[in-house]
Amino acid sequence: MRILIVEDEIKIRMGISRLISAHTQHTVVGEAKNGKEGLEMINRFHPELVISDIRMPVMDGLEMLQESVKMGNNCHFVILSGYSEFEYAQTAIRYGVDDYLLKPLAPEDVTQLLDKIQKKIDAEEEESIQTTEGLLREMLLGGKKDVTDICRKLLKTGAFAEKTPVFVLAGYVGNTSTKYSRSIQQQFEKMKESYPELNVYPVTLENTQEIFLLVQGEISEEELERKLTRRLYQNLTEEEQPVWIFAIFDELEEIQENVQKMRKDYLYGIRMGYREILTEEKIRKVPVEDFQYPVHLENRIQTALCSESSEKLKKECENFLKYTKEMKCSPKYIRKTYKKMLAFLENVCHEVNQQAYKLLQNQDLEHLASEKITEGELEACFQKAVDTILESKDKKEDIRNYAIRRAINFIREHYSENISLDMLAERLEITPEYLSTLFNKEVGINFSTFLKRFRISQAKRLLKGTDEKIYSIALQVGYNDPKYFNRVFKEEMGISPGDYRQNN
Structure with missing residues (x-):
């Protein structure tokens, strides 16, 4: 069953989508933040079921339903409501709504209702x-x-x-x-x-x-x-x-x-x-040449991403679109080129821009591209990925070196483990001496000082926000010896971890 979700709260909207994907075999064809957007998507994607909130800005759920019926769309409707809107939800059923779901949603409530709607659709198809x-x-x-x-x-x-x-x-x-x-x-x-x-x-x-x-x-x-x-x-x-x-x-x-x-x-x-x-x-009669994936454009796009230059990234992405227009291979390989480039963008963002990486993961654009048919749809898919990256640039640090960004992201994810300059240099496939030079040049402090300060910042967060024992916090931030942790913390902050917790 193809499902459209219309809900103005993004967390609820994404939550329902993930719930459906995780617990059912149904497909979410789109998500809209209000009735106007929802109506446009109904007309475009022709879902079999629309799950919609009642009260939304621009156009509410019932207005959307009534307009959809006027336009001749034939789809089932389920509305979302809170307990305070329970009577309103019951009234809505008289407008042609199949059923309603009460917030907060439980997985079993959603799956049971979807099974019920699917049986209705199966019966209608059998009759038709x-x-x-x-x-x-x-x-x-x-x-x-x-x-x-x-x-x-x-x-x-x-x-x-x-x-x-x-x-x-x-x-x-x-x-x-x-x-x-x-x-x-x-x-x-x-x-x-x-x-x-x-x-x-x-x-x-x-x-x-x-x-x-x-x-x-x-x-x-x-x-x-x-x-x-x-x-x-x-x-x-x-x-x-x-x-x-x-x-x-x-x-x-x-x-x-x-x-x-x-x-x-x-x-x-x-x-x-x-x-x-x-x-x-x-x-x-269409001439077909051998497929050549544009590795050279991957390298240039990677450089633009790591330089954090929006203009460079836009320019290289325009070059990619121009390249695909000029490809003379089988069209299935042109689509494959888009899929590979989208996967590449996600992988680079995993190293240099975690915020964009998470958004790209949620959008699952590589999978979406595999279902696209036309050149315009593939271009739109790629452009959406580029726009996501441009809108979510990591502004916390002004670090332009690709290796350093990878190093810092690795420290963020593994600071509780035993990290050394030699180990990290080997992972990045550069020499320890070169990595040390890069750190001093790009960050302004050496590797060991950055690692120490990062661990202490995490320790401060745990000392203020939890009741965990100090030796447990020491282990969590990468110090196996609590006494050594106490000494490093006092050198950095001027007071012991215990005094810091008491003061905060």
């Missing part, structure tokens, strides 16, 4: 399968039903003729506006009226953001492609990137298996553009 559109949806989605049985039912209803070619147009519209998708649906409905001699069946798959058109009858492939081209590329903005693929099959039963191949070929829009219908013949 009995219609011609339902049978076609099941076939195109590759559902549980046997394709031979589906085709037999379609032939029995007279929707399709036996042993007659079927034209299939498959379209991915995930990188277009809702207005465009609706106009295409209207165009296809008009075709049904304009050509009564043809069997014309449009099918929209909201979950995968695809639109299909199946046509059977006395019309040539060239004529049909010409009629479709005229309808598919009207009133498109420059940013919109619909992908349309056209094929013809001799038997109805061939469609399900071949649609899977058509889906893989959506990626060829990256190479061929988004203003012509693709066919297998056109795709075969």
Whole structure:
């Protein structure tokens, strides 16, 4: 089940998302902070379930629900409420809300409710399968039903003729506006009226953001492609990137298996553009060069990240986008290039910018990129990572040397362990003498002094904020000998740890 979460409190929003990911097999397709954003995402992602708070700024949950229904969206709603809003939540059910969840949320409450909604959806799908559109949806989605049985039912209803070619147009519209998708649906409905001699069946798959058109009858492939081209590329903005693929099959039963191949070929829009219908013949003619990953750009982006220069980072990221536009390899490798670069950005941030690293981990952009279809979607994914890094630069230290930033981050994570200059230099693959020189140059103090002061700062935090014994605190900050810890602490602070705790 595809789920959208709409909640103005970010901690609750992210908490529900993590809970669903950890305890269920369902997919969170988006998160919105108010009803207006939520409505835009409903129209774009067509979730099967929306989990929404009631009271939010800009547009509340009930307004969003009512507007969504007016727009013809068909999804289930569950609202979130506190005990103080309990009666309001019950009233909301009369507006078409399926159920409600009371805060604070328990994992079992969420999983039980999701199971209940899933059963509703399964029952609705079972009922819809009995219609011609339902049978076609099941076939195109590759559902549980046997394709031979589906085709037999379609032939029995007279929707399709036996042993007659079927034209299939498959379209991915995930990188277009809702207005465009609706106009295409209207165009296809008009075709049904304009050509009564043809069997014309449009099918929209909201979950995968695809639109299909199946046509059977006395019309040539060239004529049909010409009629479709005229309808598919009207009133498109420059940013919109619909992908349309056209094929013809001799038997109805061939469609399900071949649609899977058509889906893989959506990626060829990256190479061929988004203003012509693709066919297998056109795709075969696309010249394909060997794949070369831009390692040289990795090095330059790493240097820009470590220099903390926003302008340098922006420039090198623009160079990366330019490089991907000029790649002549198979489009699956172009997508792979984005995935590898996103993973690289995360790895570098792990070393030099922990704040950005945590945000990138939560966004899971590398995984998201593996599901993207168009050039615009991949660029947006990459740009989101870059924006995250630019907005969360670590401003605590003005340290420009990559090795020193890695060294300091290692100390932050391992200060309770036995750390030496030699050990850290070996880890960074540089000499101890060079590491010592870098520390003095970039930090202004030597390695041992920095380590000592960092450990003492952690000890002060524990002395003030906990009741733990002093010998226990000594162990936690890397001193196995409590007497030595007392001496170092007094040298640094002028008083003993016990006196420091008493004074604070």
